Amino acid sequence: MTSSDRLSSAFGAMASLPARAVEPFMAGLQRIIGIKRMPWFFLVPNLVAVVLFCLLPVFINIFFSVTGSDRLYPSERPFIGGYNYQTLLDCSNYLDPSTCSRDLFWRAVGNSFVFVPLQVVAMVGIALLTAICLNGNIKGRGFFRGVFFFPVMLSPVVVALTWQWILQRTGALNGIFTSMGLESGAWLVDRNWAFFWSIFVTVWAHMGFYTIILLAGLQAIPRDVYEAAKMDSANHWRVFSRITVPLLQPVLLVVFVLAVIRSVQTFDELYVLTGGGPGSATTLIVQYIYETGFAVQPRNFGLAAAASLLLGLVLLVFTLLQMRLSRSSKNG
Amino acid sequence: MKMTNFGVIAALGVLMTSTAPAAILAQEITVFCGEESGFSCTNIQPIADAFESANPGKTVNLEPVPYQAILESLPVQLASGEGPDIAFVNDLGGLSRYYLDLRPYVDGDYFDTEWSQTLQWLRGGVSNDAIGGMPAALTVNGGYVNVTLFEQAGVPVPEEGATWEEWAEATRKVAEATGTDFSMEMDRSGHRFASLAISYGAELVDDEGNPVVDDGLKAAIEQFVAWHKDGTMPMDLWGAVGGATHRELFSDFLNANTVLYFGGSWTLGQMDREVGDLFDWKVISAPCGPSSCTVMPGGGALVAFAHTQEPETVGAFLNFLAQPENLSQVLSAAVEIPSSKTLVEQGVPYPTASERTQEGLATFIAQVPKMDEAAFRFQGWRYQRAMMNALTTRISQVLNDELTVDAALERIKEDVNLAIEAAKAQ
Numbered sequence: 001m002t003s004s005d006r007l008s009s010a011f012g013a014m015a016s017l018p019a020r021a022v023e024p025f026m027a028g029l030q031r032i033i034g035i036k037r038m039p040w041f042f043l044v045p046n047l048v049a050v051v052l053f054c055l056l057p058v059f060i061n062i063f064f065s066v067t068g069s070d071r072l073y074p075s076e077r078p079f080i081g082g083y084n085y086q087t088l089l090d091c092s093n094y095l096d097p098s099t100c101s102r103d104l105f106w107r108a109v110g111n112s113f114v115f116v117p118l119q120v121v122a123m124v125g126i127a128l129l130t131a132i133c134l135n136g137n138i139k140g141r142g143f144f145r146g147v148f149f150f151p152v153m154l155s156p157v158v159v160a161l162t163w164q165w166i167l168q169r170t171g172a173l174n175g176i177f178t179s180m181g182l183e184s185g186a187w188l189v190d191r192n193w194a195f196f197w198s199i200f201v202t203v204w205a206h207m208g209f210y211t212i213i214l215l216a217g218l219q220a221i222p223r224d225v226y227e228a229a230k231m232d233s234a235n236h237w238r239v240f241s242r243i244t245v246p247l248l249q250p251v252l253l254v255v256f257v258l259a260v261i262r263s264v265q266t267f268d269e270l271y272v273l274t275g276g277g278p279g280s281a282t283t284l285i286v287q288y289i290y291e292t293g294f295a296v297q298p299r300n301f302g303l304a305a306a307a308s309l310l311l312g313l314v315l316l317v318f319t320l321l322q323m324r325l326s327r328s329s330k331n332g
Numbered sequence: 333m334k335m336t337n338f339g340v341i342a343a344l345g346v347l348m349t350s351t352a353p354a355a356i357l358a359q360e361i362t363v364f365c366g367e368e369s370g371f372s373c374t375n376i377q378p379i380a381d382a383f384e385s386a387n388p389g390k391t392v393n394l395e396p397v398p399y400q401a402i403l404e405s406l407p408v409q410l411a412s413g414e415g416p417d418i419a420f421v422n423d424l425g426g427l428s429r430y431y432l433d434l435r436p437y438v439d440g441d442y443f444d445t446e447w448s449q450t451l452q453w454l455r456g457g458v459s460n461d462a463i464g465g466m467p468a469a470l471t472v473n474g475g476y477v478n479v480t481l482f483e484q485a486g487v488p489v490p491e492e493g494a495t496w497e498e499w500a501e502a503t504r505k506v507a508e509a510t511g512t513d514f515s516m517e518m519d520r521s522g523h524r525f526a527s528l529a530i531s532y533g534a535e536l537v538d539d540e541g542n543p544v545v546d547d548g549l550k551a552a553i554e555q556f557v558a559w560h561k562d563g564t565m566p567m568d569l570w571g572a573v574g575g576a577t578h579r580e581l582f583s584d585f586l587n588a589n590t591v592l593y594f595g596g597s598w599t600l601g602q603m604d605r606e607v608g609d610l611f612d613w614k615v616i617s618a619p620c621g622p623s624s625c626t627v628m629p630g631g632g633a634l635v636a637f638a639h640t641q642e643p644e645t646v647g648a649f650l651n652f653l654a655q656p657e658n659l660s661q662v663l664s665a666a667v668e669i670p671s672s673k674t675l676v677e678q679g680v681p682y683p684t685a686s687e688r689t690q691e692g693l694a695t696f697i698a699q700v701p702k703m704d705e706a707a708f709r710f711q712g713w714r715y716q717r718a719m720m721n722a723l724t725t726r727i728s729q730v731l732n733d734e735l736t737v738d739a740a741l742e743r744i745k746e747d748v749n750l751a752i753e754a755a756k757a758q
Contacts (some may be wrong), residue, residue, distance in 0.1 A: 070755045072411035087750075098739065101746075104725070107734075169563075169568055189572040191732060278567070278573030279732030283574050291575050295404055297426050297717035298755035299411075 058312075063304035070298040077302075105307060107280045108288040115284060116263045117200045123259050124252070127207045131214035132244070145215070149208035150320035159205045160272035164188070167197055168275075191281040194274050198282045202269050206262065210255050217251030218244070250326070257322035261315055285311050339354050360391040361642050361649065366420030366632055367397040369598055370666020371468050376653075379662060383540035383652045390645050396650065400578070410637060418650065422632045425714040428456030432462035432636040437647020438463060443654065446672040453712040454633060457541050465635030466650045469668035472696040473527045474618065475499075475594045476585060476603065478512075479748040480611035486597065496528065499619050500564050503591040513566070513584070516559065518594040520569045520579040522720025525727065526710055527594075527628045528552050531621030533617040536719060543719055543748040545741050548623060553727060557750045560731050566590075572729040576721035585613075592616075597629065597696040601667040604689040615692035618699050626704040629711050631671055669697055693727070718751035719744070723749040 001009075045177055065084055067077035070284070090101035097106035134145055151159060166172045167187040174184035187193050221244065229239050245252070267286035270276065276283035276291075289311070293304025341670055364379075365373040373394040379394040395416065397406075402421060409415035410430040421427055431454065434443075440463060443451065447467045480488050485506040490498050490559035503515035518524050526536060532555065533548025559565045566581075573579050586606055600615075618627040630705035634653065636646040652658060656674045663670050663680045667689060670680050682690055710716055726740040726747070735743065 068754060070411075072408070098735070103743065169566070170587075181359075186567070189567045194572070271577075273572065274572070275577040275579070277728060277732075278572045278574070279729045280574050280736045281732065287575070294408060296576055296721045296751065296753050297407070297423060298715070299407065300751065300754045302754065 016145050038080045050186065050205070060306045061309060064301050065309055066302075068302050072301070082303070084302045085310075087303065088306055088310065102303075104280060104283065105285075105288055108283045108285045110159070111281070111283055112264060112285045115195070115199065115266070115282075116260060118258065118261045119202055119263045119266075122199060122262070123203045123207055123210060124256055125204060127210035127255070128252075130207065130211045131218055132240075134211065134215055135218045145212075148211050151205045152208040154205070154269035155271050156205065159201065160269045163201045163204075164273050176277055188274055189278060191278050194278055198270050198274060201273060202263070202266055205269060210259060213255055214251060217248050253322065253325055257318060260318055264311070264315060264318075359642060359645050360393060361417040361640070361645050362393045363634070363649075364397040364402065364419035364719045365394050366399065366402065366422075366468075367396045367422060369422075369468070369632055369669040371420045371632065371662065372396065372600065372666070373635065375662050375665045376687075379653055379658045380649075382658070383649055384410035386646060386652070387645075390648070404577075410639075413639050415637055415639065417642060417646050418465075418634055418636050420632050420634055421465075422630070423717050424450075424453040424464075424633055424716050425456035425637075425712060427635070427736055428454060428458070428464060428638050428714065432637055432638045432640060432643060432646065433462040433464070434465065434647050435461065435463045435652060438651040438654070441741045446654070446674060448673075449708070450631070450633070450671055454635065456714040457712070465633040466654045467631060467633045467671045469598075469631050469663055469666065470671035470700070471630040472522055472597045472631075472669065472697065472699050473594070473630070474696055475592050475616045476599070476613055476692075477503075477592050477616055478588055478590075478611055479614055481510050481512060481588065482505050483612070486715050489614075489738055490616075491619060493625065496531065496621055497594060499616075500559060504564055504590045505574060512589065514590040515564045516582055516592040516594065517565060517569060517581055517590045519596075520573060520577070520724060521724040522576075522717075523628055524594060524596070525552070525556070526707070526720070527618070527626065528556065528621065528751060529723075530628070530704050530710070531619065531626050532704045533621065533625050535706050536715060537706075537713045537716075539709070541713060541715075541751070543715070543745065545745045549744075550737060550741055551622070553730065553740065555608050556727065557730050557737065567731065570724075570728055574725070574728060576724050578724075580589055586610075597669055597693070600685075600689055600692050600696075603684055603692070604667060604684075608686070612688075614688065615695040617695060618702060623701070624704045625702055626707050627699055628707050629700065629703055667693070669693060681701055713757070715748065715752050718748045722747035722751075 029041065063074060064077070066079060066081055067074070068080040068083070069077050071077055088105055091106065092099035092202070094100070094106070097103040097110060100106045115182050130148055134141060134148070138144070164171075168174075169184070169186070169189070171187075173187065177184050185193065187197055216249075225243055225247070226239065229243055234242070265286055266284055267290060268284050268286060271287055271290070274282045276287050285307070289304045289307045292307065312326050342730060363376070365376055367373065373396045376394055380394055380510075383392060384390060387640060397419075399422075402419065403423070406415060406419060406421070407423075407427060408426065415430075424663070440461075443463050444461075445465070445516045450467035450470075451463060454467070455462055477489065479489060482502075487502055488510065490502050492503075506512065507515040518528075526534075529536065529549050529552040532547070532552035534552055535544040535546055535548065537542050556565075556570075560567055560571060566584075569579055569581055580595065581590075582593065582595065582602065584590045584598065588611060603613065618625045634650060636643070636650060640646050654672070657673070659670070659672060660675055660680050663675065664682055665684070667682055667685050670676050682693065686695070690756075710719075713719075722744040726735060726743050729735040730737055730740045
């Protein structure tokens with residue numbers, strides 16, 4: 001036995017110490033509950049955590065949504081039934097927020113309905129293009145992969161503050177424009193520009209994450225398929241549309257659904273960048289929930305809970321849709 | 333025998349050392365300081381040190397907390413029974429249900445004499461004799477003007493008694509002549525807007541504590557919107573931000589991008605430090621509206637919370653801080669206006685403040701007797717914040733053509749009524 005063999009053997013013995021220490025207990029437990037029930041012993045701690053920190057808050061939220069007052073303790077909140085839902089859904093014309101009792105909620109819903117598709121399409125499209133470029137044999141590929149992923153690691157508040165400094169009236173962007181003799185812009189004051197920059201900043205902050213996922217999907221496509229296409233003189237567009245996209249579909253589906261869920265939950269960047277303004281132009285649904293439940297005084301926890309449950313229903317629909325599409329793509 | 337004796341002694345030693353930390357910790361209190369006010373940890377620290385020296389065994393932990401955190405996070409902490417022992421708060425009436433009645437723990441007669449009216453603000457509209465905390469400084473809303481720009485433009489600075497329109501006219505002339513970006517700016521704050529509104533005749537709240545949306549408020553909003561539409565005021569503050577978010581652009585005044593900046597007396601220290609002699613500036617008297625020449629009073633308080641485990645220590649500390657010599661020290665360092673009777677009468681020295689700052693303080697103090705009764709009533713109203721949030725949110729929507737002024741007034745009424753309804757549901 002060589003010295004390295006002895007060393008490996010010693011490390012192996014040390015590493016197996018914890019397993020050997022619990023072996024008598026595990027053997028005894030298996031004798032009592034049977035081998036078929038042993039997996040539950042390992043799953044129960046995680047299940048308890050999921051129930052306590054994921055499911056229980058949902059039920060507490062439902063309770064808050066059917067109770068009133070600005071008190072936090074459940075015992076101090078009187079039952080008011082569906083009043084909060086009634087208040088939120090009270091509209092003469094759902095397409096015109098000014099006819100709604102809670103017009104800001106519907107403005108936020110309307111903004112989210114525009115923001116989400118635009119942001120997701122931009123995000124997935126740009127992430128896919130970037131992944132395709134990074135999949136090629138380019139110089140400094142490793143460096144560029146890091147560069148595109150870097151914003152993902154930044155705190156959303158840092159991202160928003162940085163872009164606020166760039167885009168504000170006396171910010172860097174206007175400084176560059178002025179130095180070039182161009183007119184400065186009201187980037188965060190004009191509604192349309194504020195909306196554009198909201199999409200831009202959130203795409204910039206998060207596309208790296210989806211790029212990495214799509215890059216992994218691209219790298220899983222066998223090279224010989226591309227070689228065969230090259231031999232058949234297929235052009236770039238045909239290769240992309242007939243080979244890349246179909247083979248990348250399962251990954252694209254996951255990325256798409258994740259992007260939609262993430263987009264619907266957008267809050268931090270926009271709250272810092274625009275505060276939901278100008279007016280309510282960039283107020284999305286999560287900001288409405290936050291302001292109703294935590295920012296305004298007195299706090300209306302019930303109304304915020306009702307709004308969050310309605311949002312949760314929308315996300316549940318998307319999740320079920322993703323599961324169905326995923327199942328049908330597996331079945332071919 | 334020796335071992336047994338040794339064992340007993342050792343056990344006693346272990347027992348004493350293990351209980352000693354508990355005994356020491358039992359007299360420790362935590363104070364959230366108002367970092368963006370004069371009652372910052374830096375200014376309170378010398379008083380806390382003196383209190384600890386005078387009271388061995390008692391420890392005061394000062395924690396610096398940003399204004400936004402006090403506004404948004406502290407109430408949630410308090411609702412869950414958590415939070416500091418003492419905090420610097422601005423929403424005096426809104427948090428009143430969480431206050432500890434300090435009367436058994438402080439010199440009640442002294443507090444009553446020194447802060448009769450402000451103590452009322454801490455009671456949230458309830459008629460009792462509870463002492464919820466120690467009112468800190470009195471703050472006064474007000475405007476600062478860049479006098480150098482007026483001189484460069486050759487425009488005389490409006491005198492005391494000038495109206496808001498006269499100030500707008502004069503600052504527009506100055507801005508045009510000097511190429512300054514904006515004529516006037518006002519913090520994005522319902523409290524600041526209330527100064528304008530009340531001078532235009534808005535009541536905001538009646539004697540019974542009911543919200544009032546009237547022609548005075550309408551006139552104020554219309555004037556405010558007109559100033560934004562014609563470029564007198566920038567859209568960056570009120571127009572570009574949504575919801576009830578508080579924003580200020582003091583940097584614009586510092587960089588001479590605006591002729592008049594409407595903020596308040598709490599900015600005097602910052603003016604002195606950051607503007608200093610960069611240009612000539614001064615505090616102006618309250619601009620007049622059709623109804624009155626008034627600005628809003630304000631000010632925070634150091635309040636104690638009912639969940640505290642150390643009510644005696646909390647009371648002792650606040651009683652100590654409330655003594656004229658100690659309070660004067662904090663106000664002097666912070667360059668803030670006293671709210672206590674003794675210090676108002678005898679005055680507070682501001683040795684570190686420039687002559688210009690001392691003149692500014694005198695101007696702010698001179699506005700107090702002119703304040704409309706509606707201003708004091710609004711400041712002491714338990715649901716003041718609901719109205720202020722509604723004002724900032726809806727005015728921003730009017731500025732961005734999402735609502736008309738009439739629609740905004742309806743929405744303000746609904747928002748406030750909904751908030752009061754939610755708070756009163758029992």
